[in-house]
Amino acid sequence: MSSSPHASPHAETLHRQLTDFMQEHVYPAEVEVAAWQNNPQTRWQPCPRIEALKALAKEAGLWNLFLPDPVHGAGLSNRDYAPMAELMGRVLWASEVFNCNAPDTGNMEVLAHFGNDSQKAEWLAPLLRGEIRSAFAMTEPDVASSDATNIALGITADGDDYVLNGRKWWITGAGDPRCAILIVMGVTDPEADKHARHSMVLVPMATPGVRVVRALEAFGFDDAPSGHMELEFRNVRVPKSSLIGSQGSGFALAQARLGPGRIHHCMRLIGLAQRALELMIERAKSRVAFGKPLGAQGMAQEMIALSHCEIAQARLLTLNAAAMLDAGGNKAAKNEIGMIKIVAPRMALQVIDRAIQLFGAEGLQHPFLPHAWAGARCLRLADGPDEVHIAALARGLLK
Ligand SMILES: Cc1cc2nc3c(=O)[nH]c(=O)nc-3n(C[C@H](O)[C@H](O)[C@H](O)COP(=O)(O)OP(=O)(O)OC[C@H]3O[C@@H](n4cnc5c(N)ncnc54)[C@H](O)[C@@H]3O)c2cc1C
Known part of the structure; x- marks a missing residue:
């Protein structure tokens, strides 16, 4: 057990603020949000009530609490953040109100740690502001994806570009109309050692050849509007500058994430x-x-x-x-x-x-x-x- 189980005074204050925010704004919105998310006409669109709550949370300084990086995030330790994430977890959609929802959190961490300046400006900055959403595409239907070395989607170098071909599924967040960017893992160096074969590249959702095949359901829940999507990549072309980190570092990045x-x-x-x-x-x-x-x-x-x-x-x-x-x-x-x-x-x-x-x-x-x-x-x-x-x-x- 840690010798320091107590949260810092700054975290105690934020925790109190977050508790009040949940009471005043989040729990009272549950019925309205459920009605939106259950309505077939609206459920794949962002819920206006959640969007309004985000503006309030941002104004209150309850924003990006997950990110320990003090420049991009709230600068909280994991220990300080844990009780706040617990509070958010009490309502299934609440984390997004504070820009602390998966998979954007993991993607922002990857970009903050391993992205270059131009990738940070193009994708991390709008994610941190909560203007766009993102998804992380690793799992594939045709291989046992719990073993990341099996990932098979091809990322082939062609001049100044990479060309992607393959299929992914259970890609959380890719159903959201605001999902602008995918972090895709695939094979760039098939002959290399199995831990150095893979890379991660940034693929804008609007790139020609990226196709949402279908929304998957778990026990009847599709978690719209974020969704868990099956995606097809057919001759998807991105510039080589889309590579995150170095070529062959995909497995290490997956572990870090x-x-x-x-x-x-x-x-x-x-x-x-x-x-x-x-x-x-x-x-x-x-x-x-x-x-x-x-x-x-x-x-x-x-x-x-x-x-x-x-x-x-x-x-x-x-x-x-x-x-x-x-x-x-x-x-x-x-x-x-x-x-x-x-x-x-x-x-x-x-x-x-x-x-x-x-x-x-x-x-x-x-x-x-x-x-x-x-x-x-x-x-x-x-x-x-x-x-x-x-x-x-x-x-x-x-x-
Ligand atoms: C709701 C949901 C959301 C998801 N979101 C994402 C996402 O956003 N992005 C993404 O890339 N993926 C996502 N996934 C996919 C998830 O990460 C994979 O399903 C998971 O990694 C397992 O891979 P697999 O399904 O290919 O199972 P497999 O690798 O085929 O494994 C099947 C089973 O084999 C057994 N097994 C595996 N390894 C071992 C071992 N070493 N010892 C003993 N038994 C073992 C386990 O019982 C395991 O369940 C999501 C899945 C769900 C259900």
């Missing part, structure tokens, strides 16, 4: 589970079965008490991973990051599942619980499958 950006998911999952627990408690107080409120019955009490313990355990592990990351970087915190990636989605699934059960059949129709469950279930894959984190952690321990 997996550090802080990805524990943000864990932080948000704590908030998701905490909200489910609070709903469970409210329900247990008001619903009467067999002559007593559910909360007066042992089995419901066990669900509530165990959920509380498991959330607290995951929260402490997350704070510890964040503090380790701040103190020693990705490499030093490797095991701690792995631990929380294994623990947080399973914990959230368990808690949300109990909440659904305690709500009875209404739990399956609830405006929050089924979507929250689907989101947590996806994170056992989307963030790299559990098995990959478990295997990496075991290897680390065995060393």
